Amino acid sequence: MKVDGGIGTDLHKVAEQAKQAEAAGYSGAWTAETSHDPFFPLLLAAEHTTTLELGTSIAVAFARSPMTLANTGWDLQSFSKGRFVMGLGSQIKPHITKRFSMEWSHPAARMREMVLAMRAIWDCWLNGTALNFRGEFYTHTLMTPFFAPAASDISAYGVPKIFLAGVGELMTEVAGEVCDGFICHGFTTEKYLREVTIPALARGRAKAGKTMEGFEIVGPSFVVTGTDKAEMAAAIDGTRQQIAFYGSTPAYKNVLDIHGWGGLQEQLNALSKQGGWVEMGSLITDEILNTFAVVGEPE
Structure with missing residues (x-):
């Protein structure tokens, strides 16, 4: 079991908060996307720590494209020397359409495709695989050397882990199928976790031919x-x-x-x-x- 903490959004205080969390023995620290960008604080936290795992809990996936997320995740993985976790969430329709002015439809299927698109982009950059991702929601077929980061940036660490947040069973199954971990919503109970969440994750893992072994579950609580x-x-x-x-x-x-x-x-x-x-x-x-x-x- 890991015990993690949180990092605030005041960029003047992030470095000290991260150092204190690491010194106190926390395994990781997370940021949230509310009134500020969730990635900027992690850059500072990475600069001032050496062992602390650093992740977003969560970054709003549908406010971005797979390519922009892939770029951000790649750079944070490189700078943190392999300590970054890309934690994503869908948000809900009113926020995506009215606050971010982005498209909303079939959120579980769209999220699954977004994660797979990110993995295809990273595979292109890390292994030189031709980028040819064609989906219902996202298409990525163009990548020239000028726009591809160097594989050596993260070759020693591998690509970032991707965690997905969810509440409903469909999104939870997607997390089990295509992600490395699941972030429970704070609005979760032990009964819901045992009777709904974990079985849905197991179904998703089974779709991918995998078990729950090695799959991580993040359990924030009030x-x-x-x-x-x-x-x-x-x-x-x-x-x-x-x-x-x-x-x-x-x-x-x-x-x-x-x-x-x-x-x-x-x-x-x-x-x-x-x-x-x-x-x-x-x-x-x-x-x-x-x-x-x-x-x-x-x-």
Whole structure:
């Protein structure tokens, strides 16, 4: 088992955060794509560490093309000396179409093709294989020496590992089939992980003629704690809000359904459309909180 941490987005602080994480014995550190680019901090983290595994959790795949992701992943793998993990996620349709102004359709099939396209591009650069990827969503058939990075950049390390985030079974199967690891959503429970996620990953691995051996699963979680009652109360309230926010998303309803809480998703979704964010948090009971979060009382 590995224990990882996170890296913030303030580029003035990233180097020190990464050094502290490595000194504390963390195996890896991850960035997220929210209000800032997820790749830039990893460049600084790589410069100031030597053993820390560095990854995105997640970079929004459908906001980019396989070629741009392949370039970024190649350079970070080279600069970090083999420590980079390309963690990808699909986001949801409104963000892809309305925030990023990109296409959305058949997300699981599109993601599978994106990963395979990236691997074809890396194979071209590393092994000199002719680039001839032709898919339903992506086509890459042109690569001249001028645009191909040197194989020696990463030949000592190999191509980056690709991890995929998901909640639904189709995307999870894709991760098992074509990726090296899976990033669980924070909005995941032990029951959902055991009964839905792991079986879906195993089905994907079987499609590729592989077992779960060597396949990595990243399990982020909500952690509720504090040094006194006031901090504990604030952490509880904040986590209730986070759970409510994710629970309002229709694509995540299956996680609630498995616990018999499917009706809650509809309530949360309706409130979100009315701007009732504070009220949403009040619908997260102690039972739900303790199911999704690790809650530790201050001693």
